[in-house]
Amino acid sequence: MKFASLPDRRAALDPDGPAVSDGLQALTNAQLLNRVRAAAHHLRDLGIGPGDVVALKLTNRVEFVLLLFAAWRLGATVTPVNPSMTDGEVARQLVDSGARLLVVEDGTEAVAGLVTLAVGGLREQAPGWDEAPQPDPSALALLIYTSGTTGVxxxxxxxxANIDAMVEMGRLALELGPSDRCLLILPLFHVNGIIVSVLTPLLVGASVVIAGRFDPRTFFDLVERERPTFFSAVPTIYGMLAxxxxxxxxxxxxxRFGVCGAAPASADLLARFEARYGFPLVEGYGLSEGTCGSTINPVSGPRRAGTVGLPFPGQEIRIVDAAGAEVAQGLDGEVIVRGANVMRGYLGRPEETARTVIDGWLHTGDIGHLDEGGYLTLVGRSKDMIIRGGENIYPKEIEDVLTGDRSVLEAAVIGVPDEKWGEVVVAYVQPRPGVTVDPAALQKLCARHLTGYKRPTSYIVVEAIPKNAVGKIDKVALRASHTSASAGA
Incomplete structure (x- = not known):
């Protein structure tokens, strides 16, 4: 268990070196250790011990990192809670996880029946003694709740052990070292923010700058001031910056680079972004069930735009058909993943775990294919697939065509019921700021690039396409709103 004792190792090696900052406070390695020890004693005094679950309902801030290490120091588990969730959603996670303690922002109401700590009251001074962290690779470190677009x-x-493996894979794939500096802009309630932007840089001796809420108008001011060497973001953010x-x-x-993940990005966006801003975007792919990442385009090797890259070191990728048999190179099928990063399972859901992890292989539900070089191309989610008159249609192919139009910031394609065809294709498009989208022009664009049955039957221009908590397009919400609008028409 490397991370329970990581603050100790950093403080011993370079006590005055920078560790983590958030705009309000900046901690050296020695200060980080002192604050982690203080937080651990505070948690222990609140009754937290090995196996207990600590829920963190916090915005991005240094205290999140302190509490992460403090909980692990005690052998406890952390479950991050999205601060924007409703009271009912929060209660469901707290009950399901069996949380013993909830840490919240100052001014937040306490949850009845649960010990609640306002983050401003977290102790900052450690006593003169401390117990050494006890390594246990099998201990549960994180309970990450999936975004819920496919159900509860x-x-x-x-x-x-999952986290140790994933961070080592990330270190190798991203070629990180002590001279790096990571700018964290993704939310810490998601595994990407924790693994890619905090744990991996801290493990290699690098430093972390925690940004507040992302704002495209001030983002590059932050880059110029903090001088990071890399950051991780979602395609929506790169689209806004472009x-x-x-x-x-x-x-x-x-x-040196930006990491692009959480959802597939169009090759056009990646090319335009790099040409304009002068640093590459390395697109990757992964799931919470795989501790964040499974493939990524090389930082210094050949990048193939439109693909999500090669497997991380130590992981295997296969493409299989509905019967579980491996398909030929270039053919589409379900993406399955194997490695030490694959989750232990879903909490309290052995049947769902058994359906998802089979003989060590994580069945992702994503559809894609491998090329001759082993690069993975995603074509969509199996649940998002549209079947029109018996023909399978994957939305990403159509979305990539639509975002190739310079007036379109983002596109989301869904299937809607149709008496004749079973389903037909409908495209939602969000214009770039200050630009007007011409549906007729999009229709001509699709006619040039897509065979007839793949072309949208309608183009709906909206101010914003709905997203879930981690920035992915929320097609469940989009389909629901489309159904509601159609019923009211």
Missing amino acids: PKGVMLDH ALPDSVQPDTSSL
Whole structure:
């Protein structure tokens, strides 16, 4: 269990070196250790011990990192809670996880029947003695709740062995070292923010800058001030940055790369972004069930735009058909993953775990294919597949065509019921700021690039396409709103 004792090792090796900051406070390695020890004693005094679950309903801030290490120091488990969730959603996660303690922002109401700690009251001074962390790779480290777009959120159980494996894979794939500096802009209630932007850089001796809420208008000011070497974001964020006025010409010389994940990005967006800002985006792919990442385009090797790259070191990827048989190179099928990063299972859901992890292989529900070089291309979710007159249609192919139009910031394609065809294709498009989308032009674009049955029957222009908590397009919500609008028409 490397991470329970990581603050100790950093403080011993470089006590005055920078560790983590958030705009309000900046901690050296020695200060990080002192604050983690203080937080651990505070948690212990509140009754937290090995196997207990600590829920963190916090915005991105240094205290999240302190409490993460403090809980692990005691052998406890952390479940991050999205601060924007409703009271009912929060209660469901707290009950399902069996949380013993909830840490909240100052001014937040306590939850009845559960010990609640306001983050401003977290102790900052440690006593003069401390117990050494007890390593246990099998101990549960994180309970990450899936975003719930396919049903009630499930608790993904990640133990310390999962995290150790994933961080080592990330270190190798991203070629990180002590001179790196990560800018965290993704939410810490998601596994990407924790693994890619906090644990991996801290393990290699690098430092972390925690940003507040993402704002495209001030993002590059932050880059110029903090001089990070990398950051991780979702395609929506890169789309907003690519759409900034031409007058925005920031100094990005400190950045080696940006990681693009959580949802597939179009090759056009990646190419336009790199050409404009002068640093590459390395697109990756993964799931919470796989402790964050399974494939990524190489940082220094050949990147193939439109693919999500090669397997992380130590992971295997296969493409299988509905019967579980491996398909030929280039053919579409379900993506399955094997490695030490694959979750222990879903909390309290052995049947769902058995359906998802079979003989060590994580069945992702994503559809894709491998090329001759082993690069993975995703074509969609099996649940998002549209079947029109017996023909299978994967929305991403159509979305990539639509986002190739310079007036379109984002596109989301769904299937809607049709008496004749079973389903037909409908496209939702969000325009770039200050630009008007012409549906007729999009119709001509699709006619040039897509065979007839794949072309949308309608193009609906909206101010914003709905997203879930981690920035992925929420097609469940989109289909529901479309059904509701159609019924009211």
